[in-house]
């Protein structure tokens with residue numbers, strides 16, 4: 001296995017596609033997706049275009065679907081919910097088909113949707129991602145951070161570092177595909193004991209704090225609390 005870390009979807013090599021891509025948007029899209037599936041949602045379909053989400057979701061009656069939309073951290077008016085993992089309780093999402101569009105996470109998913117295998121990772125399902133990669137042992141793996149509008153984000157890179165670090169420590173897998181892997185691991189080693197603090201330094205963490213979403217930030221900073229692994233079945237559709 002050769003692992004490469006990309007801080008943003010834009011920094012992935014053009015014209016190339018990996019065997020396996022792990023899309024990471026710790027604050028908050030991939031945390032929300034894992035939480036929703038773990039709470040019994042039937043499926044999650046990701047859209048970068050909110051209008052397409054609204055049109056495609058029309059094919060289901062409103063009792064079978066939920067539309068999640070976020071822009072700039074806030075709920076999109078025309079959707080049922082925003083992008084808070086804390087809203088994805090079994091009472092709300094169980095047996096529902098979710099349609100989600102967020103500022104960066106769903107764009108990152110779209111960038112790698114042609115990879116043979118696409119999964120989503122976050123701190124809350126770290127172990128599930130690591131065990132899956134170790135078991136499957138794909139030839140090359142991209143850990144792709146969603147970043148924020150094309151820029152680097154601390155929270156996604158620290159999660160990529162956690163995944164790489166665990167693969168090395170727990171499974172002795174040491175195949176470094178680019179320099180970014182080493183710097184992501186260093187970031188994780190420095191901050192693994194206080195991810196909440198790191199996230200409060202992150203620009204998107206600060207944005208969430210300004211929106212009074214401190215509980216979301218704390219939830220997203222937890223490590224390994226669920227073992228659900230969202231896997232793409234068809235382009236953009238995760239189970």
Ligand code: 3SL
Nearest residue numbers: 027028029073102104105
């Ligand atoms: O950028 C994204 O995709 C979102 O996860 C951002 S937010 O945390 O919902 O504001």
